[in-house]
Amino acid sequence: MNTPNNSDSTNAPVALTNGSGAAAILAASVGAFTLALLACASDKSAAVKSILIFYKPTGPLSGVTTAAILIWLFTWGILEWRWRNRTVAAGRITAVALAMLGLSLLLTFPPVIDLF
Amino acid sequence: MEITTRALWTLIHGLGFGVLYLLACSGALMELYRLTTSSPPSESTPKQEHLLKVYLLTMVVLAWSAVLTGTYVIYPWYRAAPPPGTTDLSMFPQRLLMSSPTTIGWHSLGMEWKEHVAWFVPISITMVAFVFIRYGRDLKNHQKLRAAVLSFAAASFVAAGIAGFFGAMINKYAPVQGGHTIQLSQGEER
Numbered sequence: 157m158n159t160p161n162n163s164d165s166t167n168a169p170v171a172l173t174n175g176s177g178a179a180a181i182l183a184a185s186v187g188a189f190t191l192a193l194l195a196c197a198s199d200k201s202a203a204v205k206s207i208l209i210f211y212k213p214t215g216p217l218s219g220v221t222t223a224a225i226l227i228w229l230f231t232w233g234i235l236e237w238r239w240r241n242r243t244v245a246a247g248r249i250t251a252v253a254l255a256m257l258g259l260s261l262l263l264t265f266p267p268v269i270d271l272f
Numbered sequence: 273m274e275i276t277t278r279a280l281w282t283l284i285h286g287l288g289f290g291v292l293y294l295l296a297c298s299g300a301l302m303e304l305y306r307l308t309t310s311s312p313p314s315e316s317t318p319k320q321e322h323l324l325k326v327y328l329l330t331m332v333v334l335a336w337s338a339v340l341t342g343t344y345v346i347y348p349w350y351r352a353a354p355p356p357g358t359t360d361l362s363m364f365p366q367r368l369l370m371s372s373p374t375t376i377g378w379h380s381l382g383m384e385w386k387e388h389v390a391w392f393v394p395i396s397i398t399m400v401a402f403v404f405i406r407y408g409r410d411l412k413n414h415q416k417l418r419a420a421v422l423s424f425a426a427a428s429f430v431a432a433g434i435a436g437f438f439g440a441m442i443n444k445y446a447p448v449q450g451g452h453t454i455q456l457s458q459g460e461e462r
Contacts, residue, residue: 171413172410174414177411177414177421178417180402180406181417181421183399184396184399187395188396191391191395192388213351213352214343217387218343221339224391224395225395228395246414246416250416250419250420257392257396257427260392261389261392261430261431264385264389264392265385265389266381267381
């Protein structure tokens with residue numbers, strides 16, 4: 157259904173700003189990147205590995221994933237709160253998010269981790 | 273015909289949640305693309321939009337179910353350490369793979385990659401579902417967001433594919449075994 161572009165503003169749909177979407181996208185990339193960084197750190201440092209054992213049968217994977225999920229959700233909450241009704245620089249934000257996602261995929265690849 | 277509880281959980285995790293997610297992924301990518309581009313004749317209806325929202329939410333449930341069962345149900349059986357002096361490693365898949373130079377790569381590359389990359393799937397698809405539910409067809413007016421949403425959906429497909437491939441191969445060379453035996457049917461004696 158086509159909506160009129162003029163006249164009665166009370167019936168016109170409210171245009172959504174891009175802030176909420178950008179917040180979700182950036183937060184997802186922060187979550188993925190945190191997961192990759194923690195996976196890398198737990199592989200390289202015995203101390204980090206030991207700290208990240210939240211559930212012994214699963215080992216450090218439990219801490220890596222739990223911490224990454226918490227950081228993702230926390231970041232998402234903060235960004236959503238700040239950007240929900242704002243128009244943000246979506247081009248720059250999505251470029252950063254996609255770069256972080258690409259780096260995350262790369263950082264979980266064992267031969268890449270072995271380079272450090 | 274019988275199956276062990278551990279084999280059943282592996283089936284639920286891989287063939288149930290994992291494969292269903294992979295199958296759903298290509299459909300979601302196509303529908304997301306179709307519904308968020310403005311070119312006629314692919315003008316969508318509110319019903320189609322609602323259906324995609326339900327479809328994406330189902331994928332979110334599948335993705336979280338797959339990683340949670342994988343990490344907290346099956347992985348502990350996979351990485352269990354055998355008691356000292358154990359020679360039969362068939363109940364200890366990780367150690368079984370690491371015991372031979374011809375199979376060690378399935379653990380050191382396959383499982384090490386799979387156990388982390390798989391977690392990108394629920395993070396990505398949760399975001400994709402949230403953004404689509406929030407914006408719906410209006411996403412076609414936010415080209416940058418739409419491109420990022422499609423990219424994350426594609427990345428979740430790739431990550432799920434990597435996890436699925438290595439999961440299947442690892443289970444082929446060192447299957448998770450043990451637990452109670454469930455009798456599925458009684459065979460007839462010949």
